[in-house]
Amino acid sequence: MLKKLINDYQYGFSLEQDFYTDPEIYKAEIENIFLKSWLFAGHASQIPNSGDFFLFEFDQESIIIVRTKDGAIKAHLNVCRHRGSHICLEKKGTAKAFTCPYHAWSYDLKGSLISARLMSDDFDKSDNGLHQAHVELIGGLIFISLAEKPLSLKAMRDDLGDVFDTFGFDNMKLAAQKSFPIAANWKLAVENYQECYHCAPSHQEFAKVHAMAASPAIFKKNKENYLDRADENIRTKESSYYFDLAKNGEEGYQYGRNPLLEGKKTGSFDGEGLAPFLGKITAYDGGASEFMVGPVNFFLIYNDHMLGYRFMPMSHGTCCCDVFWFVRDDAIEGKDYDVEKLTWLWDITTQADEQIIINNQKGVASHFYKPGKLSEMEHFEQNFLNWYLKTMR
Numbered sequence: 561m562l563k564k565l566i567n568d569y570q571y572g573f574s575l576e577q578d579f580y581t582d583p584e585i586y587k588a589e590i591e592n593i594f595l596k597s598w599l600f601a602g603h604a605s606q607i608p609n610s611g612d613f614f615l616f617e618f619d620q621e622s623i624i625i626v627r628t629k630d631g632a633i634k635a636h637l638n639v640c641r642h643r644g645s646h647i648c649l650e651k652k653g654t655a656k657a658f659t660c661p662y663h664a665w666s667y668d669l670k671g672s673l674i675s676a677r678l679m680s681d682d683f684d685k686s687d688n689g690l691h692q693a694h695v696e697l698i699g700g701l702i703f704i705s706l707a708e709k710p711l712s713l714k715a716m717r718d719d720l721g722d723v724f725d726t727f728g729f730d731n732m733k734l735a736a737q738k739s740f741p742i743a744a745n746w747k748l749a750v751e752n753y754q755e756c757y758h759c760a761p762s763h764q765e766f767a768k769v770h771a772m773a774a775s776p777a778i779f780k781k782n783k784e785n786y787l788d789r790a791d792e793n794i795r796t797k798e799s800s801y802y803f804d805l806a807k808n809g810e811e812g813y814q815y816g817r818n819p820l821l822e823g824k825k826t827g828s829f830d831g832e833g834l835a836p837f838l839g840k841i842t843a844y845d846g847g848a849s850e851f852m853v854g855p856v857n858f859f860l861i862y863n864d865h866m867l868g869y870r871f872m873p874m875s876h877g878t879c880c881c882d883v884f885w886f887v888r889d890d891a892i893e894g895k896d897y898d899v900e901k902l903t904w905l906w907d908i909t910t911q912a913d914e915q916i917i918i919n920n921q922k923g924v925a926s927h928f929y930k931p932g933k934l935s936e937m938e939h940f941e942q943n944f945l946n947w948y949l950k951t952m953r
């Protein structure tokens with residue numbers, strides 16, 4: 561069925577209903593996308609000390625992200641090697657070791673089994689450590705891959721190293737985080753994030769700051785103006801290897817810098833600054849960068865803070881949108897930034913999106929839903945759909 565649906569897809573239209581409602585297709589997505597792609601798990605500043613951990617969870621998976629004694633970050637599958645119970649039941653905390661609540665097998669921070677009560681003499685503990693996910697850091701951003709042989713991030717690092725440096729990816733901290741559970745298939749959430757056709761009608765607040773919400777012609781003019789006056793220290797070159805790289809064993813990524821509206825400095829209530837400049841930035845340039853790694857991890861880089869967006873599947877009909885706000889690591893809350901002001905724009909925008917996406921799911925589940933024609937402003941969504949169908953094939 562999946563093969564036929566993929567072959568029948570009509571370019572320029574939304575997907576057939578089954579892609580949003582069928583549990584079998586969802587299962588194939590978990591295997592082909594989520595168990596193979598790099599996933600943004602969280603930030604190093606969430607676990608500064610030895611033993612600090614948090615859980616990263618999606619679908620049926622639970623992964624313990626932990627700082628070990630030697631300062632490294634590890635990702636252990638939260639699945640006991642005895643009979644499979646979840647070992648760690650707290651969402652975050654600090655531990656000396658992880659002891660399974662069922663029969664008390666105990667694992668150290670590196671995931672090695674250190675005690676297993678009353679097992680026979682020939683039982684080899686060294687064979688029974690926790691399964692590991694691969695971990696890579698982009699600055700302080702923690703990415704994990706559950707693939708046996710993960711995709712390479714080298715092409716992205718080579719291309720965007722100067723961007724990470726300019727915006728100080730090594731020197732950020734998490735200032736706030738919010739989760740939005742959404743009663744909709746994960747693709748509707750990703751598709752919605754990828755297009756700004758809906759921004760003008762649905763996000764008045766966003767449209768007061770970002771040029772993105774304008775019609776294609778006005779946006780183009782704004783972009784040309786912006787590129788003319790762009791700060792030469794800030795990279796404005798676009799990279800879009802999202803769709804081509806995976807076949808070479810590289811993870812896909814995308815980068816581009818887009819204009820804010822004239823006179824706006826950052827993504828805030830009035831367009832005024834919110835926090836100390838990131839990295840090497842010394843002035844507001846009137847732009848914001850879109851950066852994406854893999855299919856469900858998005859970052860929006862202003863001059864004074866960065867947003868992280870992650871859309872994880874929970875079941876075929878539910879997903880979770882997690883939003884992260886980052887500032888310079890030496891910025892002091894209450895003095896250098898105010899969390900309420902910092903989070904205002906994307907909190908209100910994401911609340912609106914949550915409702916939009918739920919309404920979308922309700923409609924696509926109807927007997928009367930048929931794929932509809934996409935607009936010019938939905939071309940990033942079209943790119944995502946192309947990549948998705950290619951990957952699923």
Ligand code: FES
Binds near residue numbers: 640641642644665
């Ligand atoms: S399932 Fe973990 S100790 Fe038995």
Ligand SMILES: [Fe+2]
Binds near residue numbers: 758759913
């Ligand atoms: Fe939106």
